[in-house]
Amino acid sequence: MNKPFLCGAAALCAAVFAAAPRAAWAQQTITCASEAGSRATCNADARGGAYLVRSLGRSPCVFNRTWGFTGSGVWAANGCQGRFVVDRPPSRIPVTGLDALRICRNFVAARLAMPGPSGIRADLRSSNLRGDRVVKWLAGEGTGTCFVNRNGEMTAWRSRGGSPPQARPLPGSAGQEPTSGRMGGDATLYGQARVPPARRATAWASGTASRGGKGATVMTLATLLPLLLKVSIAGTVLAVALRAQRRDVMYVLRDSGKFARSFFSMLVLMPLLALALGAALDLHPAVKVALVGLALAPVPPMLPRKEIKAGGHGSYAVGLLFATALFSIVTVPMAVHLVGDALGEPRTLPVAKVWSVVLASVIGPLALGVAVRTFAPTLAERVSSPVGVLSTLLLALGCVPILAVTWRPMLALVGNGTLLAIAVFALAGLAAGHLLGGPRHQDRVVLALSTAARHPVIAVTASQALYPGHREVVPAVLLYLLVSGLVSAVYIHLASRPTAAERRARTVPPAV
Secondary structure (H helix, E strand, O other): OHHHHHHHHHHHHHHHHHHOOOOOOEEEEEEEEOOOOOEEEEEOOOOOOEEEEEEOOOOOOOEOOOEEEEOOEEEEEOOOEEEEEEEEOOOOOOOOHHHHHHHHHHHHHHHOOOOOHHHOEEEEOOOOOOOOEEEEEEEOOEEEEEEEOOOOOEEEEEEEEOOOOOOOOOOOOOOOOOOOEEOOOOOEEOOOOOOOOHHHHHHHHHOOOOOOOOHHHHHHHHHHHHHHHHHHHHHHHHHHHOOOOHHHHOHHHHOHHHHHHHHHHHHHHHHHHHHHHHHHOOOOHHHHHHHHHHHHOOOOOOHHHHHHHOOOOHHHHHHHHHHHHHHHHHHHHHHHHHHHHHOOOOOOOOHHHHHHHHHHHHHHHHHHHHHHHHHOHHHHHHHHHHHHHHHHHHHHHHHHHHHHHHHHHHHHHOOOOHHHHHHHHHHHHHHHHHHHOOOOHHHHHHHHHHHHOOOHHHHHHHHHHHOOOEOOHHHHHHHHHHHHHHHHHHHHHHHOOOOHHHHHHHHOOOOO
């Protein structure tokens, strides 16, 4: 078991690291000082922005009044003396969504006199008519929007609200800012809008805006809905496990050939395809992120039951579910770390976060079902079907409100080849799994469906760890589930048709 795992993990690391771009951001700390009544320019590559870390003099350093920056450096005037952090972006045109998020956060930190962008939440929205990337930002009670063009330049800025949590007059700074002006000669700054109540910003951040005292109801539904989905998913796995045995769970781990083919199909080919599609097509950033997250995720808990009904090998389906879930505890955080480093944005995904999802949705129900099957086989046989039916009903009940809320964001993602990319990704997964599944038809069905369909919760978790600013990741993953479900249904229909050999066997008259 260790040998195929190590080989597969090494192949995944090499593939992801080789395919990801090497461009990276770089930060530099400089000191820039001016005399009273004069202006000084300190050369540095500040195309990605700059912000004041500490004021070193008695005269106030106020952004856009006594200090600012251009693409070629930082300027200080009228006695401002300070230590600044400048951010050099990678040389890539057009800039990525992640670049736009960083440029916006750096500018907001400078604008609001914050000692760094760590307290600023940025959320990438769809591009405007001019092709600028639109970034929504939130800092405490203040919110606003940045517009970043394809060259990485801020083209516009809007803000509203109160003070950010870390905004405070820095030593030697008056802490005051203008409401309009120029950002280093590169971007127009629009004036402040009216200040809404603080609770509106808080509601926007949490997604629980309330009216007329209904906020508590929304929060209750938001708490119950994930619980309902967790119970239904765990119940689906439990229904399958009640008909399985311990040797079924270990089936893939005991067969090094099946393990190697499955690992290569799911966790090497599909991540490479996701990166290739993201580089070749002008997709929405959330779609690119979702495809990478899906490619890293294990088999979804609902799939083995579907594979068995489609004529797949039951032991292979259960064993692949367990093996991919088990190894995802290591492979998903490792891949997130490698991709983040390669993109110049170090990212971490705690193993405990993946483990908690895997334990609740796969390993726990599998262990419980196999234990009941071992010690009480009659009971397991009796309750397996009712548990499966009830779990399916609960899953449908939980999916309806989710689709009702996300159908508009899903439609907003359609365009620029999104449906084509998703369909190609699903078809390629089916084809790869079918070709690598081995000589037996029932094994091919299992690996094909497993390669094309992935664990949605793990996919969202990995995507949000890679690109925390993308709110459209969840609608993108749901859109993929819908499209891949339709494509898989066609595959199941074709795969369930009898082969030529089976048709000939049926037409041969029995011997007299």
